[in-house]
Amino acid sequence: MPSLDEIIRGSQIWKSIFRHPAPVDRRNRVVVMLTNFFLHLHPVSVKKQGIALSYTWCMGGVTFFLFLVETVTGVLLMFYYRPTLEWAYNDILALRDVTSLGVLREIHRWGAHAMVITVWLHMYRVFLTGSYKPPREFNWVLGVILLLLTLLLSFTGYLLPWDQLAIWAITVGSNMARATPFLGHEGPGAALLTVDGIDMITNASDARFGLLGARFVGEETLNRFYVLHCVAIPLGAALLIAIHFWRIRKDGGISGPL
Amino acid sequence: MHGQNYEEFILGVSGFLTAYYVFIAIMNAVAALYLWQSGRAKPLFRFPIVGFMVSTAHIWVIVTAIFLMLGAGATNGGASVLSLSTSTRDLIDSWMNPITYSLGTLGILSVVFVARKFFVKPIVAWSLLNLSLLFMGLSMTDMEFAAIVMKPDNVPIVAMIYLLGYFTWLGAYRAVQNDERIARGEQPLESLDNEKVLVWPDLVYTELICMIVVTAILLLWGVGLMAPLEEPASTVQTPNPSKAPWYFLGLQEMLVYYDPWMAGVVLPSLIVGGLMAIPFIDFNPKGNGYYTIAERKFAYCTFQFGFLVLWVTLIVMGTFLRGPNWNFFGFYETWDQHKVQALNNVDLSQYFWVNLLQMGRPKAPDGSSTAMTVVYIAVRESPGILLLLFYFVGGPPAMVIYNKFFRQLFLRMGFMRYMVLSNLILLMGLLPLKMVARWVVNLKYFISIPEYFLNF
Numbered sequence: 155m156p157s158l159d160e161i162i163r164g165s166q167i168w169k170s171i172f173r174h175p176a177p178v179d180r181r182n183r184v185v186v187m188l189t190n191f192f193l194h195l196h197p198v199s200v201k202k203q204g205i206a207l208s209y210t211w212c213m214g215g216v217t218f219f220l221f222l223v224e225t226v227t228g229v230l231l232m233f234y235y236r237p238t239l240e241w242a243y244n245d246i247l248a249l250r251d252v253t254s255l256g257v258l259r260e261i262h263r264w265g266a267h268a269m270v271i272t273v274w275l276h277m278y279r280v281f282l283t284g285s286y287k288p289p290r291e292f293n294w295v296l297g298v299i300l301l302l303l304t305l306l307l308s309f310t311g312y313l314l315p316w317d318q319l320a321i322w323a324i325t326v327g328s329n330m331a332r333a334t335p336f337l338g339h340e341g342p343g344a345a346l347l348t349v350d351g352i353d354m355i356t357n358a359s360d361a362r363f364g365l366l367g368a369r370f371v372g373e374e375t376l377n378r379f380y381v382l383h384c385v386a387i388p389l390g391a392a393l394l395i396a397i398h399f400w401r402i403r404k405d406g407g408i409s410g411p412l
Numbered sequence: 413m414h415g416q417n418y419e420e421f422i423l424g425v426s427g428f429l430t431a432y433y434v435f436i437a438i439m440n441a442v443a444a445l446y447l448w449q450s451g452r453a454k455p456l457f458r459f460p461i462v463g464f465m466v467s468t469a470h471i472w473v474i475v476t477a478i479f480l481m482l483g484a485g486a487t488n489g490g491a492s493v494l495s496l497s498t499s500t501r502d503l504i505d506s507w508m509n510p511i512t513y514s515l516g517t518l519g520i521l522s523v524v525f526v527a528r529k530f531f532v533k534p535i536v537a538w539s540l541l542n543l544s545l546l547f548m549g550l551s552m553t554d555m556e557f558a559a560i561v562m563k564p565d566n567v568p569i570v571a572m573i574y575l576l577g578y579f580t581w582l583g584a585y586r587a588v589q590n591d592e593r594i595a596r597g598e599q600p601l602e603s604l605d606n607e608k609v610l611v612w613p614d615l616v617y618t619e620l621i622c623m624i625v626v627t628a629i630l631l632l633w634g635v636g637l638m639a640p641l642e643e644p645a646s647t648v649q650t651p652n653p654s655k656a657p658w659y660f661l662g663l664q665e666m667l668v669y670y671d672p673w674m675a676g677v678v679l680p681s682l683i684v685g686g687l688m689a690i691p692f693i694d695f696n697p698k699g700n701g702y703y704t705i706a707e708r709k710f711a712y713c714t715f716q717f718g719f720l721v722l723w724v725t726l727i728v729m730g731t732f733l734r735g736p737n738w739n740f741f742g743f744y745e746t747w748d749q750h751k752v753q754a755l756n757n758v759d760l761s762q763y764f765w766v767n768l769l770q771m772g773r774p775k776a777p778d779g780s781s782t783a784m785t786v787v788y789i790a791v792r793e794s795p796g797i798l799l800l801l802f803y804f805v806g807g808p809p810a811m812v813i814y815n816k817f818f819r820q821l822f823l824r825m826g827f828m829r830y831m832v833l834s835n836l837i838l839l840m841g842l843l844p845l846k847m848v849a850r851w852v853v854n855l856k857y858f859i860s861i862p863e864y865f866l867n868f
């Protein structure tokens with residue numbers, strides 16, 4: 155009498171999905187890494203020290219996992235949220251009061267905070283182990299861009315609830331762009347960019363205007379940040395994470411003493 | 413917290429505090445059990461007469477008992493007794509200001525760094541953790557402290573402080589061990605686990621467990637703490653203080669010392685650029701793939717100064733200690749909207765022309781051409797311009813000439829790399845230099861050209 159486990163694993167459906175027997179022996183533990191799409195990111199075998207928690211702190215992995223959590227909860231939030239002055243705040247309010255799965259927004263928000271922290275910790279560990287040294291210089295550079303994207307993701311998301319906390323934090327944060335050298339209308343050098351006495355850089359054409367889509371944080375900003383937050387930056391980050399992972403393997407796996 | 417009296421507040425917080433103290437007690441109990449079970453408990457001294465050997469495990473059992481008693485004491489509003497006395501709190505507040513806070517943090521971190529062999533000892537680190545948790549607990553009965561720490565968006569920062577503390581300890585602990593091993597001519601710890609293992613199950617299972625733990629934490633956090641939602645946005649009501657999201661508060665804090673074009677644009681770009689440059693200017697081949705401090709002291713200290721001191725410390729200050737009008741408030745101080753702080757900062761040009769030369773600042777006569785005005789401005793600001801030229805042009809060669817360490821760096825790195833490194837360091841140094849100049853002589857700007865929005 156075959157057990158249920160054997161029946162399931164022996165079925166044609168199961169076998170069509172998993173192209174190998176259960177990874178219980180050495181051969182199949184190798185095969186599983188090679189034939190499974192999700193696992194093939196990994197090598198088949200690694201040095202024991204490279205995966206020791208006391209070495210990597212698993213912080214890169216946790217950052218990636220949080221990125222996935224944010225993607226899933228973010229998509230779910232998009233079902234409920236409309237980025238307009240009329241609806242944004244009320245939709246968030248309804249998410250709290252009316253919608254089942256009431257912790258969705260909480261998980262998304264705390265996950266975002268956590269991701270900022272874990273990406274810092276990951277960078278910290280990479281620095282402390284000197285893992286940016288050759289041949290991993292370029293992956294560190296990619297990492298710095300990922301760090302920036304993580305912060306920008308969090309920053310653009312901060313505006314979306316459209317409450318007092320949101321618009322003033324973004325106002326304070328984006329006010330600095332007003333003072334961009336040459337490109338901000340209150341920045342040093344902006345006055346030099348005049349043609350026939352007409353200022354090229356005004357509060358309706360400077361870096362801050364480009365960021366906000368308006369002269370102050372308003373409906374255009376909400377729309378702009380929404381698109382950046384939900385589409386542009388996540389796509390960019392996903393692409394760079396893919397390259398980041400690919401480079402880890404190409405650079406010889408997790409660093410270790412030579 | 414307004415509209416809430418102290419009794420209500422204490423009742424509200426006591427449930428949390430009980431759980432908090434019990435949690436710390438459990439933590440210590442687990443530590444004691446671990447030490448005892450693994451046989452790692454170190455004998456400390458023998459009790460006279462009974463001859464009972466007291467070990468580290470027993471210490472943590474006693475600590476467990478103390479925290480359990482604190483937890484019991486905190487129930488039903490008893491928490492008000494478990495607090496720092498008002499005079500202690502007032503004393504702490506009266507000591508705290510941006511100067512003592514910044515220099516104090518720097519001082520503490522320096523001491524910890526120099527005496528790292530002592531501070532990485534598990535027993536020392538664990539005691540410090542217990543003490544800081546106790547301090548937090550005793551402070552939580554203060555309404556002002558609790559209000560700011562419990563603000564939903566600030567909770568992650570408290571978590572971050574502890575996580576950073578833990579991982580800084582872990583990194584230093586391993587580094588100290590490795591440094592001792594290397595000094596003895598042995599391989600670093602990381603070389604010991606050189607054997608290859610299969611990713612399934614070793615890594616895949618670790619990842620799975622990490623995912624489950626993170627999910628559990630997020631769920632608990634999400635259920636336990638509501639995401640903040642304030643009043644609907646209003647462009648006419650400016651909250652005071654208006655703060656950027658917490659991870660940018662270091663930059664907002666820099667606004668105290670530099671104008672937005674520096675604090676908001678130039679310095680952040682330099683941070684990003686400087687980080688990217690690290691692999692290309694740190695040419696030291698040692699310390700690749702293992703924790704070490706001794707083999708890369710300069711890189712370690714520079715990074716820690718930038719990260720822990722200039723970035724994290726300023727974020728913590730911006731979050732917890734900056735209140736209305738960006739004034740500084742101690743841990744237990746009420747955020748008074750009307751607190752006034754005298755602003756009597758003076759530009760360098762003012763110091764030079766007015767205070768030193770006892771004459772007015774040069775000013776172009778009315779109706780002069782633009783070129784003439786610029787010349788006058790240049791003359792007016794010449795002290796600051798010269799000072800900065802001296803700093804940036806004179807700094808790199810001066811470091812090579814007068815400092816043996818930088819001379820060796822220069823010889824080994826070559827011109828380009830050395831210039832990038834020295835300029836990045838000088839740029840990073842601008843922030844603490846300006847801070848000190850502000851504290852000591854109330855310096856406002858080295859160069860102040862408001863005509864062209866160029867204040868430096």
Ligand code: HEM
Nearest residue numbers: 210214215217218277285293294297298300301407408409
């Ligand atoms: C979204 C952000 C990021 C994700 C998801 C991510 C993910 C990962 C993962 C999973 C690893 C494998 C080892 C580990 O977990 O420690 C890794 C390694 C690495 N990461 Fe990241 N990372 C991110 C950001 C960064 C940042 C900010 C830096 C540095 C500035 C960085 C630099 C590196 C380097 C150099 C390695 C190779 C380390 C080694 O071989 O020991 N990454 N990353």
